[in-house]
Amino acid sequence: METFLQQTLNGLVSGSIYALVALGYTMVYGILGLINFAHGELVMIGALVALQTVTALSGAFPGLHPVILLIAGVAVAVPVCMAVGYLIERIGYRRLRNAPRLAPLITAIGVSFLLQTLAMIIWGREFHVFPQLVSTTPMQPMDGVVVSPLQIFTIVVAFALMGGLMLLVNKSRLGRAMRATAENHRVAGLMGINANGVIAATFIIGSGLAALAGVLFASNYAIAHYAMGFTPGLKAFTAAVLGGIGNLPGAMVGGLVLGLVESFGAGYIEHLTFGFLNSSYQDIFAFMILGAVLIFRPSGLLGERVADRA
Amino acid sequence: MKQNKLIFALAAASLVAGAVQAKEVVVRIGHAGPLTGPAAAFGKDGENGARLAIEDANAKGIKIGGDTVKFELVSEDDQADPRTATTVAQRLTDSGVKGVVGHVTSGASIPASRIYEQAGIPVITPSSTSPKLTQQGYKMTFRVIANDLQQGNALGKYAVDQLKAKKIAVIDDRTAYGQGLADAFANSVKVSGGQIAGREFTNDKATDFMAILTKIKATNPDAVFYGGMDAQAAPLARQMKQLGMTAKLLTGDGGCTGEMIKMAGDALSATTFCTQAGIPLDKMPGGAAFRTQFKQRFGNDIHVYAPYAYDAMMSVIEAMKTAGSVEPAKYQPALRSLAYQGVTGPVAFDDKGDIKGGAITVYNFDAGKWAPLQTIQ
């Protein structure tokens, strides 16, 4: 039972990070119908920029409080990622908005690899240590289950951000414009909405969330690396599809479900398959789910858009 | 006999020639390893080791068969990729190298060894530890480092006998290296009377080990073994601490690095153990001197395999000296019967080309560095 609770907690932590990244995918997809393959790389850039800031600051002013360092790291990482996200849209995708379907997709793959390579040139190939700015000392709320302040922090921040985004999309003027553009950007334009501006704003918000996810990711695993964004990116995309792409609450649910599935999968698959499969197959759960969802329920768990629309 | 006469005649001829003008023969020896890509640090380390050996040999002014030989290093980048490795091997044989130090990773060494075998050029790997490499029955393939079997066996036995670990969980990263090592370790634990409490898997790009560690924690093992590299072993160590696990952490040479100490930070403790092939550098008569020399020459510390690459290169040169020839066909037998005192220990090969009695040293994390505990022959 303790193991079960512990696995649930593990799943919630990784799941909430997936969910944050998935929001970026789902927002862009909702509005443009494009899978922004490069979104995962923004997670990586966020983590590495934050790391760079923290290292520079703690070098210049030793003894700075970790919380200030963390805030400073985020304060630099988020605008940088927003700028990168905007540039990707402006240079890479905007001209291809009416191109045949394969073109933006191939561009997106290209952008993803380009960002990885550039990161490799800037930060090198080595794994960097991301300082533990929030305590990881285990606490024991009940026998056999441990949780660290960092894990609680991760979940809280992720949920707060998701809540904030929901408010933004559902209550604000920009949010209404985004929903209108997602519906039909030509008609939205006729209603006096600057569709290009709204699309750019979508990319910028998604990129900001990715940067935050990157900082959370790196803090949790204490590691940052030029290729760290690809796998979480792919999994977050799976999460977005799982929840029903284009659907914001869906992305959150999808992220959490995927986190839990991976955690339980790694923990219990050996018993479930009588020893035939084991934790070496942890990474294929995401793909299996993706395939199954697309085949049997293309509109995802919470539904909305139909995958076939692509 | 006839051949000897021929060599003698050649030597005499070259002596005569040497009387006319001081003759210097340039002998090219290759080094192949990943100089780019994720494993670049290991390749660069090996290249530096090989380069140092060549510079030392050249400084001594070695004479082979009467000629002063100037060695030249031809370094190639195999990106630790099996396909690139064969292209690189082909290019080295094309460029007329007389021997090769490399490749660094087993995945590259195995396909490349076939090409060297066909070309008849001896190749000595400083770091490919897959047992399969020397099981192919090739005459030209040598290895100056204990293989995964020897390393896994030694650590498994040590864990049960010395560390008194009864229940041990084993994790590997599903690479040729990690899996080979973990299998050998698990076998040795069982043979020594220990029990494998669980066998879990991850991959060489993973960062999250919470799920498998939670599962392992439930079985309450005395020790956890990780077969893989430091980039995963370090977060694994942190997450063990985060989960409040008190089991000992054991790794092979992939986790026995300075990077591991840097990345795992305060997650390492006196209950972390690792192994490295060979005798600890500082215990060697010339070890400390080698480290100083290396640092002076390249401005950075040894990563892992530089001393082995140094010894591999020196073995080639030693064999050439013994045979009195730089031709592969002539000095290959000398390589087989080599007895050379290297930086990492005595170098001699068994009939498969593996190093004889390769020593394994168990280290323990102590006060910010790896402290050697025991060397197992």
Next chain:
Amino acid sequence: MTTNSTALPLPASFALDRRIQRPLVILLALAAPLVALSMGKSWVRVLDFALLYVLLAIGLNLVVGFAGLLDLGYIAFYAVGAYTWAFLASPHFGIHLPFWIVLPLGAAFAALAGIALGFPTLRLRGDYLAIVTLGFGEIIRIFMNNLNQPINITNGPQGIDSIDPLTIAGLDLSKDLDLFGFQIPSLTLYYYAFLACVVAAIILVRRLQISRIGRAWAAIRDDELAAKAIGIDTRMMKLLAFGLGATFGGVSGGLFAAFQGFVSPESFSLMESIVVLTMIVLGGMGNLAGVIVGAIMLTALPELLRHFAVPMQMALFGKTLLDPEVLRMLLLSLAMIVMMLVRPAGLLPARTRYAHRDRRNA
């Protein structure tokens, strides 16, 4: 996607009279290994690999270029072919079957895998298909990497070594051939064997392209709904594209295993799929000649970079700022982005018609 009007007209040098063009290409293909040999055997090896990639690119082009189905897991079929050869012609299981059994079997298994992938994904289009195929490629690789337990099938991450070389009618291609006193290196023999396969593939694909099937694919690619409306069995045609495309991958994989003598899962990473995709994007999706040029260019690229970029940087800056692998990644990714923005139809774009207007050259 290739049938848009943005395709720039061919530069004059490409538009050589076809009567000169064809013998020139044939001559070049035949003489290439001889020229390469004079520069060193390693270049012949590069050529050999280039031909294997040409085969892969032709196969992927069938799926992406002709039928318009973006497949990001294509390398899985290459893996299936390679492992089939490794299972049936190596000491791993102690089976040593001749190539004329193993190679078709590998192709058949790959085709089956292709259909297995195609069947559930028939309803998916565009981006979704891309992601699912990517997942499929990873799943295959992960299975190959892990199927050494509970029963040892693939030998896991250790891979399978000592694989039998290609032996045709008693002639072992892995050994140099002594022909009337002339030494023909093994690499050259492999080159001609691979070339034969490539030529066969080209002929087959050209026939396919102008056949009913090829036209049906083009129709699906351009507008699936319309294709369905005019009575094309889109399900069947898509399955056929996946199956046939995979077959080429399987053959190429089998040849790769025989040539390399060693297969391990690390040769079949996602990056390889992306590289093959870039080949056809760069060369010109849907156009055979373009695809072939793309494949050759990108196989030779790392070698050229190694030879020229490193010494050039050494001369300019005194050290290597960007190593060849980084440069290659940089060029590949830029190629994908820039090509889509500037010349979406590739260097040698497909002609706007799927069929040959000039009957004599059909």
